[in-house]
Structures are given as C-alpha cells and as structure tokens.
Amino acid sequence: MKESLTHPDEWKQLLRRPNLHEDTSLHHAIRGGHKLVVELLIKEDPELCDITNAVHESPLYLAVHQRHSEIIDSILKVLPSPISYKGPKGLTALHAAVIRTTKRKLEIAHVTSPEVIKEGDDMGWTPLHYAACFGNVKAVKLFLQHNTSVAYVLDKEGASALHIAAFRGHVPIIDLLVTSCPDAWDIINTKEQTALHAAVIGRRANVVQHILRKPNLEDLINEKDTDGNTALHLAAVHKRYAIARRLALDKRVNRFATNKDHLTAFDIFFARNNTANRENSESMKSIFDSQLLVAVFIATVTFAATFTMPGGYNDDGPNQGMATLADKVAFKAFVIFNTIAFCFSTQALFLRYDTSFLSDQEKMEYAMSVGSSIQLAILGMLLAFASGTYVVLTRTSGLGIVPYVVIGILVVDYVIGEQKSWLIQDSSLPIILKGFISLQ
Known part of the structure; x- marks a missing residue:
C-alpha cells in the first residue's frame, strides 16, 4: 500500500477521491470549518479548488455560503491556480457573497474576472441584480468599479438591476446605477417597461417621486410598454391611486395618452x-x-x-x-x-x-x-x-x-x-x- 502511494499523482488521486455526493476531502474540511486542514489540502493539491461536487458546489462557493472568512482567504491565495466559482442553480461564489453575510464578500470581487461579475444564475440574475434587490450599496459600487457593462445585463424576463432596484424601492442604488451609466434609464424589459413602470408595479411611491424630480426624463415618464400602457396607466390598472395622483399632477405626464385598447388612465x-x-x-x-x-x-x-x-x-x-x-x-x-x-x-x-x-x-x-x-x-x-x-x-x-x-x-x-x-x-x-x- 505504501509503495502505491509513493508517486505524487497517486497522492493527489487519493485526495481528490469523491464520495457518493462527489464531495472531495476539501469539501468536507470546509463544511467542518477546519481551516488548518483546508490549508494543508490546498498546499498538497491546489487543483482541489477547481473541483465541484454533485450539486455543482465549488470549494470557494461552499466557503462563502458557510461564512468561513478565513477559509475564503486561504482559497483565494491559491491564485493564479485554477479556481472554480461555481455553485448550484447557476449561482457563483460572487452571488453567494452578496446573498450571504461574510466579512470578505466584497473582496472576492477584486479577484474576480469581469466575465464572472456578469455571469447570471438560472434566473439570469447577476450578482449586481442581487445587490440591487437587497439594497447593498457597497457591493453595487464595487461591481460598477470593475465593470460598468454589468448594469446593462438583463435577466430572463428582461429586467436589469435598475428595474430590480426600482421595484424594491432602493433609491441610493438607482442613483449609483444611473450615475455610472446615465443611459441606463433607457433600458426596457421584455414587456418594454422602464424602471418607472417597475416602480409603479412595486408600489414604490418614493421611487416615482424621485424619478419625477429628475430633469430631461419626459420620454421615460411617458414611455409605453407592449400593451401601450404608460406608468400612469399601470397606476390605474394596479390601483396605485396615490402614485397615480402624483403622476397626473406632473405637467410632463401625458394624461391623454391611450393604450392599445384606446383607453386613457382616466378611462x-x-x-x-x-x-x-x-x-x-x-x-x-x-x-x-x-x-x-x-x-x-x-x-x-x-x-x-x-x-x-x-x-x-x-x-x-x-x-x-x-x-x-x-x-x-x-x-x-x-x-x-x-x-x-x-x-x-x-x-x-x-x-x-x-x-x-x-x-x-x-x-x-x-x-x-x-x-x-x-x-x-x-x-x-x-x-x-x-x-x-x-x-x-x-x-x-x-x-x-x-x-x-x-x-x-x-x-x-x-x-x-x-x-x-x-x-x-x-x-x-x-x-x-x-x-x-x-x-x-
């Protein structure tokens, strides 16, 4: 037995041997929070960091998900050796860093390629989508510093991070996005709805008020979706009466606009x-x-x-x-x-x-x-x-x-x-x- 393990590759094969769930010894060590064992395994075989299990969990994703900050540090030190960021359901370690609360969640972005920042999960949500949803200002700033083009990435329903922030009512996130990408106001989803439409549907009067205070947004305010509905139409459709009143009182809003059924919001x-x-x-x-x-x-x-x-x-x-x-x-x-x-x-x-x-x-x-x-x-x-x-x-x-x-x-x-x-x-x-x- 000893003779069979004298070759380095044979030691690596033993360390990489998976169980029924395709977890390696490194996965087990991370789940147990054993920092010293993790460091020892990575030292012997850095490529362990690139192996995912049956549910597509990479060691880095698992460490972030488990909130093991010191283990995250140990894995990141392996660079430039191959490291997988993969997680289940199309998530990556960067997604988990935003969703889960870890001390090192933002630092992960510093070692992440622009392509990983733009990578979407099974819903098409990038880490920026999640940051916009949860109102994580620091994460949004960091992502935009690395790659502003991520602001234009749409999920499978055509929603951008700006749509998500408007729907959730996060005004600071909206300001960050449009400051870095002024033309983000023009982004529309698969229903040709703008961020203002999303704010109305989400019942976010604060966002509607904030957008109406912005100059030079007449086109956005009166933009129609695939059904010909403006934001004012949707306010009437969804019974957002306080929002409808605020929109109707704005002189830039076209209150006589008709949708594809030839109805005004008043109708x-x-x-x-x-x-x-x-x-x-x-x-x-x-x-x-x-x-x-x-x-x-x-x-x-x-x-x-x-x-x-x-x-x-x-x-x-x-x-x-x-x-x-x-x-x-x-x-x-x-x-x-x-x-x-x-x-x-x-x-x-x-x-x-x-x-x-x-x-x-x-x-x-x-x-x-x-x-x-x-x-x-x-x-x-x-x-x-x-x-x-x-x-x-x-x-x-x-x-x-x-x-x-x-x-x-x-x-x-x-x-x-x-x-x-x-x-x-x-x-x-x-x-x-x-x-x-x-x-x-």
Whole structure:
C-alpha cells in the first residue's frame, strides 16, 4: 500500500477521491470549518479548488455560503491556480457573497474576472441584480468599479438591476446605477417597461417621486410598454391611486395618452370604479337578504316563546291561565328580554321593508341601522334564553347561571373583536380624481 502511494499523482488521486455526493476531502474540511486542514489540502493539491461536487458546489462557493472568512482567504491565495466559482442553480461564489453575510464578500470581487461579475444564475440574475434587490450599496459600487457593462445585463424576463432596484424601492442604488451609466434609464424589459413602470408595479411611491424630480426624463415618464400602457396607466390598472395622483399632477405626464385598447388612465380608473360599484350593489343585496333572514328567525322564535312560557300555566283556581312562575324575578327578566328581542327584530323588518328607492349611501346607512337592531335583538334573545333557563332551574342555581356566564364571555369576546377590527380598518380613500382636475 505504501509503495502505491509513493508517486505524487497517486497522492493527489487519493485526495481528490469523491464520495457518493462527489464531495472531495476539501469539501468536507470546509463544511467542518477546519481551516488548518483546508490549508494543508490546498498546499498538497491546489487543483482541489477547481473541483465541484454533485450539486455543482465549488470549494470557494461552499466557503462563502458557510461564512468561513478565513477559509475564503486561504482559497483565494491559491491564485493564479485554477479556481472554480461555481455553485448550484447557476449561482457563483460572487452571488453567494452578496446573498450571504461574510466579512470578505466584497473582496472576492477584486479577484474576480469581469466575465464572472456578469455571469447570471438560472434566473439570469447577476450578482449586481442581487445587490440591487437587497439594497447593498457597497457591493453595487464595487461591481460598477470593475465593470460598468454589468448594469446593462438583463435577466430572463428582461429586467436589469435598475428595474430590480426600482421595484424594491432602493433609491441610493438607482442613483449609483444611473450615475455610472446615465443611459441606463433607457433600458426596457421584455414587456418594454422602464424602471418607472417597475416602480409603479412595486408600489414604490418614493421611487416615482424621485424619478419625477429628475430633469430631461419626459420620454421615460411617458414611455409605453407592449400593451401601450404608460406608468400612469399601470397606476390605474394596479390601483396605485396615490402614485397615480402624483403622476397626473406632473405637467410632463401625458394624461391623454391611450393604450392599445384606446383607453386613457382616466378611462381605466372609472371603468374599475363602476365595476366596484356594481360589486358593492350585489354585496349590499346579499347583506340585506342575510339581515332579513336573521330578523325573521328572531321574530318567529320570540313570538312563539310568548305563548310557551317557562314553567307552563295554572290550570285552575283564581290564577287560572296565569304563568306559574310569574312572581319570579328571573321570569320577569325573561319576559322583558324576550319582548326586547321581538321588538328590535320587528323594527329590523320594517327598516328592511323597501330600500329600492334609496341611493347606495342611504342603503349603507340603512344596513347599519338594521344591523344595530338585529344585534340588540340577538342580545335580547340570548338573555331571554338565559333567564328562562335560570327560572326553571331555581333549585340548581349553580347550573342555572351557566348560560349567563357563557353569554357574558361571548359578549366580551365580540366587543374585543370589534375594537380590533376598528384598529386595523383602512379608512383611506382613492384620491386619483384630484390629479385629473385639469381634464375638466
């Protein structure tokens, strides 16, 4: 055995021998974070740094992914020997350096060729795309210092780093890109959309505001995509009303521009608004129908309870026909609560009787009134149930108070839920119309 390992190439073959996952001894040492072992292996066979495993992980990529800064240093010292930057899914060590947080992530670019800086992953994203996405200003600066042409590289959907930065709302990254490459404003994706389009779709009002403050960008502001939509059109399509208002108020924006369907942004807004109104009308009808059903149910139940009193009636004597438990406090409470439930459910029926002649606003107000009446009717019915249960369980008072306890818990839970719903309710209303004042 010893004799078979006397030749240097045989030692190298042993060091390079892969396991079932095609990991070499160097891959194992990096995963374990064993810096001294890594240095020893690289010293014996520097070409180990150029071998990838079954999932295309190179030693350098693995070291960056594992955040082993000292091991990264040891691997980079191997230059100019062959070093692979490859990683899974088309990623490189430079991608991982941007995605993962390592002390040496930026220094990797200093030893990276311009071609590696421009190399895209399976989505076509270069390291600059990722840096723009995460708002990594230092990485963007370094990439642009090495190779400004990377700013023009498009991913598989035609998006540049500028599109990504605009969509994510990173204004400092946008400034860096257009300062190094002023004509980057003209980059369009596969849908012929500019960075302004991307900002609108991403709901980035800060980016839209920033772009509108730039001089000499009239062509960009009114640029149309493959559907003929300008940024203002997309703001209306995607219901970005605050952005639409800001765009419409800018004098450079062509508010009369039409898309391929011959629609202006104003047309799109009102078409959507009318659709929403129809949907609201249908929703209002559904609400009224539900309220009517509940009101009829409560009125029926409480009306029937009036003639089927708890405990029954006296069959003879001077009190014949009177409720046997009429002198009980709980029975009197039952009668009061049952009456309240019946009256408020009946009131809800009267309020619901005819709303066809009302406007949408008046229907909403009526729906709220009907809802309030039904809420009080439901509460009265619950309390009548609890009182009726208690009055027939006088001798077992412990069991008789159970309905009160349960109803109390339900009421408290409902009140808390209502308060939460008010806190999270969005009361903002679309204000796009203000941006179209000059159209009148």
